[in-house]
Amino acid sequence: MDRPVTAAELFDAIGSAYEDAFGRAPVVDKAVRQLVDALPPSSRVLDIGSGTGRPVAEKLSAAGHRVTGLDVSQVMIDIAREQVPDATFVHADVREWTSPPESWEAVCAFFPFLQMPRKDTEAVLAHVARWLVPGGLFALVTVPRDAEDVPAEFFGRTFLETSFAPDDLVRRVGAAGLEVIGTHSELFTADEPGTPPEEHLLITARRPG
Numbered sequence: 001m002d003r004p005v006t007a008a009e010l011f012d013a014i015g016s017a018y019e020d021a022f023g024r025a026p027v028v029d030k031a032v033r034q035l036v037d038a039l040p041p042s043s044r045v046l047d048i049g050s051g052t053g054r055p056v057a058e059k060l061s062a063a064g065h066r067v068t069g070l071d072v073s074q075v076m077i078d079i080a081r082e083q084v085p086d087a088t089f090v091h092a093d094v095r096e097w098t099s100p101p102e103s104w105e106a107v108c109a110f111f112p113f114l115q116m117p118r119k120d121t122e123a124v125l126a127h128v129a130r131w132l133v134p135g136g137l138f139a140l141v142t143v144p145r146d147a148e149d150v151p152a153e154f155f156g157r158t159f160l161e162t163s164f165a166p167d168d169l170v171r172r173v174g175a176a177g178l179e180v181i182g183t184h185s186e187l188f189t190a191d192e193p194g195t196p197p198e199e200h201l202l203i204t205a206r207r208p209g
Helices: 007-014 017-022 026-038 056-062 074-083 118-131 166-175
Strands: 044-048 066-071 088-091 104-110 132-142 147-154 157-163 179-188 198-206
Touching: 007 017, 007 074, 007 157, 026 056, 026 104, 026 132, 026 179, 026 198, 044 056, 056 066, 066 074, 074 088, 104 118, 118 132, 118 166, 132 166, 166 179, 166 198
Parallel strands: 044 066, 044 104, 066 088, 104 132
Antiparallel strands: 132 198, 147 157, 179 198
16 A cells, blocks of 8 residues: 555645546535524634635635635645635644634644544644633534545545544533534435435534633
8 A cells, every 4th residue: 555645645646636537415404504604703613624725614604704824735725715705714723823822712623633633632622622712613624434544545645544433522522621512413425426325424512611
């Protein structure tokens, strides 16, 4: 087997093809609608793993919110800056990025943890809890399964996948200092030939206060 690619290498190579295949995930749309309905006007929203900027940053910006997207892929950042000029996009790994406490009304994390060791995911969740204002919202979407460093294929490239079983991930969000207020799960099939259906899990949480 060839050396597994890093997240940056994988998404630099995929580019806009990711949006074509995965840009219409219903659970992500549900999460964004919930945020748009719940957030005060002109809220500050951090989008971890912002990808091409669509649909998440685009829809939240269109609703009047101040969105900052983080992504490890420079190619994705370049695409997002062109597609969603009203948002700010930063080329950064969230594990090495810092933000002042209580600086965001909402944080989104749609699939960024699938290539991150579990201990790093737990650390980022704890950071998110500090970064949110009291009462701030956190929306996480992932592919839930009990897997750690398991070789997986994505767009013809091998990467190491790590995730959590659903109940385990809910517990870890709570352990980070966030109050889980809802979960939702459904199957999704990407517009990519040969891609099997996968479960998408949405966890919605808030910082107490």
